[in-house]
């Protein structure tokens with residue numbers, strides 16, 4: 001394959017659509033072009049009022065309204081899906097069947113069965129796949145993984161994590177597609193839980209069984225168009241009120257295949273928590289602690305330190321890490337969310353150009369959808385749920 005990868009971005013006017021467009025254009029500044037470049041040739045949006053901005057963001061790209069045009073166009077190599085959740089499965093399936101490489105935002109699908117089908121079609125077609133779990137691509141998490149693999153914290157016994165936002169902390173914040181069980185069937189479980197689960201997969205390994213308590217805090221919200229995340233409208237009294245038909249949050253207890261125990265919680269209703277993400281990994285020889293508030297820093301405790309001198313030490317990932325160094329020559333200048341998406345775009349294009357899959361592929365997406373499925377079943381049926389182990 002030519003090292004220039006022709007990309008179609010579906011859902012181009014949305015948050016992720018714009019972020020992915022930026023990321024494809026930005027990564028050569030940091031990683032060069034020798035492992036492939038992206039040519040953003042098609043933008044798909046159902047919001048054609050945004051055409052002028054889109055044309056500026058990706059000069060020369062065709063702007064179309066129907067995602068099928070991307071799937072059917074023989075010149076497109078990579079279909080990049082930034083659409084609302086319920087469209088991931090049908091669009092990814094059509095793209096895979098057409099022989100396209102597919103990069104799909106999380107959650108990969110609404111059910112594990114759909115995700116399995118996508119991973120199987122991708123394997124049959126021999127195409128490259130990727131799911132948009134970009135948080136673990138921050139180099140600080142590679143440092144954590146390297147330390148775990150090198151045995152620095154011993155055998156992992158306990159994993160704790162959370163991710164909370166306050167998008168729906170105020171009961172008057174309007175209804176949006178994320179709260180609609182038809183458009184986002186798993187709600188916060190697939191939306192935010194899947195990010196926590198991606199850290200579990202990356203750092204600890206597969207989950208064997210779990211029990212979850214999913215909850216809805218505010219059962220109805222006003223319908224008011226045009227507001228952003230967490231914005232509270234001035235209500236006129238004439239609004240329609242829509243039912244919230246998917247979970248606002250969940251508390252989950254789990255057991256990993258390697259015997260470790262997990263305790264995680266996540267929600268969109270944690271008033272005051274603009275973005276709270278953290279994990280703690282406790283092993284037999286030491287522990288690692290991370291919080292997004294210090295986005296490039298790990299806290300490491302080691303039993304090998306002298307008694308009387310033990311305590312958590314702070315380690316900032318810096319330019320000794322090649323990925324960090326691609327952006328910044330000095331430590332503690334902070335790589336953040338958009339850099340993670342730039343790293344992701346670089347890896348996606350490299351994967352397609354060299355036909356080398358990189359984590360997280362649709363196989364990983366399937367594992368994560370299995371955890372999401374298990375949370376839904378467990379909470380609905382109020383019981384522990386076993387997760388079938390696969391490759």
Ligand SMILES: NC(=O)c1ccc[n+]([C@@H]2O[C@H](COP(=O)([O-])OP(=O)(O)OC[C@H]3O[C@@H](n4cnc5c(N)ncnc54)[C@H](O)[C@@H]3O)[C@@H](O)[C@H]2O)c1
Nearest residue numbers: 011013014015016044045046047082083084085105106132
């Ligand atoms: N990886 C991450 O950190 C991350 C962050 C945010 C969102 N996401 C995921 O990305 C996806 C998109 O989320 P978002 O925040 O960008 O949402 P968004 O609402 O900002 O954007 C979605 C876009 O899709 C467009 N759209 C909807 N139906 C369409 C159709 N049939 N054809 C063409 N365009 C259509 C909408 O007009 C909108 O512009 C979701 O699945 C979400 O879970 C991932």
